[in-house]
Amino acid sequence: MMDFTSISDRGLVLLGCGKMGGAMLKGWLAKGLAPMSVSVVDPNPAPWLADTGVSVNGALPSDPAVIVVAVKPQMMAEAMPGQTGYGGGRTLFVSIAAGTRIATFEKMLGEGTPIVRAMPNTPAAIGRGITAIVGNAVASEAQVSLAEQLLAAVGQTVRLESEDQMDAVTAVSGSGPAYVFHLIETLAAAGEAEGLPAELALELARTTVAGAGALAMEAEEDPGQLRVNVTSPNGTTAAALEVLMDETRGFPALLKEAVHRAAERGRELGRQ
Template sequence: MGKLLLVGCGKMGGAMLEGWLARGLAPADVIVAEPVEGLRPRKPGLRTVASTAEVSETPGIVVLAVKPQTMDAVLPDLRRFADEGAVFLSIAAGKTLSYFARHLGTTAKVVRAMPNTPAAVRQGISVAAAADGVSATEKARCQELLEAVGQALWVEDEALMDPVTALSGSGPAYVFLLVEAMAAAGAKLGLAPDMAMQLARATVAGSGELLRRSTEPAAQLRVNVTSPGGTTAEALKVLMAADGLQPIFDKALAAASRRSKELAG
């Protein structure tokens, strides 16, 4: 599909670039456009520019990894690539397919994706939605690019990107909050705060790795830890009560999904 143009090389863009190169993408096949000199990667064979205006050749695919609030300033120069048939893969939160159609033209081939921050360690998960003009081959290429930093799923209905954002896009923050809450509760029971935090971090990180490697569902893994009448069962009576964890998550994700929709509007 020709050269790849990466627009923006911050944390997520940089993580994706590292993943692509680790998977065998040749540096000579990538152009990185990043206005901040300190963020421009320095790798043999990799071309970097300060602005897309310096790119004269039409790339096969353009990955948009800039912040949503700067997207309006970036797109005008990129419309020429859309007119030449380039595929656009956007990882900017809240920027819809109709938004890109307004800025790049109604025939622009755009894939909108929502990755999450574990992409930094290639354990992320992304969900993508494609505009009508994107072919199966072009979708497969975008899938490969997203899988360089984790798993990738697709939805046909773009409206589902709002609950996706609420669940997996924002989800790492919920897990980090869980660690904070567990550590704080342990400290209240008399553990030294540093030890409580170390225990909480290791427990959540180790449980996540066990979940990743296991073929059993999360519910069964929970049961495996829970002895009848034991300490875990006693704690789960509280967490799984009618006013426990589930209604809190229901409200939290509904709020995040609603906000995602508001921001896209």
Template sequence: MQDKVILVGCGNMGFAMLQGWLASAMLKADNVHVVEPNAALQDRAAALGVHVHADTEALDAALAPRLVIIAVKPQVMNAVLPAYKRFAPNATFVSVAAGIPVALYEKILGENAPIIRCMPNTPAAIGKGMLVTYKNGNVSGETEAFVARLLETSGKVASVDDEALMDAVTAVSGSGPAYVFHFIEALTDAGVSAGLPRETAALLAMQTVMGAGALAAQSSETPARLREQVTSPNGTTAAALAVLMGEDRLKKLVAEAVEAARARSVELGRG
């Protein structure tokens, strides 16, 4: 008999994860219970064959899940989470809500509750995400490994041992896709300024970023070495990099951006 899982919230991130679990056969639809009050989102989840409930009260009183996965917005966590205390400490709680520390979950669910925090990013919706976890001391090694396998259906998975590092994780990979999207915007606009039709400039920018990322991920060379291989002495790339790398302009700008995001994550975590 497979492990039973409750998924609380089936918005875009929750639904994307659910699709990954089922497509990979990590979970069978009959063993997944989705709690989602929105009718349209209920219908979308039900189409996958899982059990769908409008609220916690609709769950079978005898249900004993291995995991309760919380995929609701951080601002409603205090209102939603108490209804699931009855499953602690037998179930492990996995939260993909940003910025909420383990201490809050322990306060609501009990200090013996096994808790895993997960910071995903939006490419998880197409199975190309970066998901980083932190667990408290109540999570068993076996369950931690099981959760990692589930999350791997949405992308790459890493873990940190210090919860404070989750703020840095948020700043680098959680918010990071937006930095890349903005770079694509900027590169597109630069192409238009150089005379290209916008549609062509957008295609060039998008494909270049996608291809460079894929090459960096698959190559045994470091990004620095790949950059050097593209850069001929006194060539066009060298001229451009003199602007981007002169006085460490881009490095300093990115570092400043990441620090701003990290500091804001710390603020949000304090409530």
């Protein structure tokens, strides 16, 4: 059970309850957060919210402990004006809005507002995500720890040394699930090209990637050693890795360029 004392006393406001906001809410409730402590603000609330006991689009607490901003960046201008009155006080703002820098919130809410910026990823929807967080200068250790607890409801959390690392995090773990999904797609297509039925090729690819990921998490060896363990000299895996590990056209070059482009795009969005 998590320590939700401050939230129980003062309340939590969740702005946006889509896939990520909904996953977090379900995690909080499962870990013991009292439904009456939560106020959800969403223009199109999902039907399942009616069965949770949380307040939906009702009156908000006067001094909430936390406001979690889980709206899309393009909806920020519509969602945030109603919350500016909470700025500069005791309320902690936790944002999972991609590409929206802490400075943007400080302009809207005041520099005296405690803010934690977070970058989760889509496996959070099944409680297997990883979220990187960083607080501004005003956020206390207790507030950053509270944000960490809230985000731990959907997976692991890591703290960053500075916000400058967030674009690289976005490129690796935020966008990373899409890279893995594309690997599954292309691995299945390659299997089909070698004569496997499409459904069988997809099942083999999907289960192999999932199993390898689980092994990488649980094994004592690092991924490099796990790769060596699977690779017999002059065998089938070695033949494939000659292609995949090629420094000019294999994974090393492709992923380095892909992650760099994603990080650069994140920096561009942060300047807009």
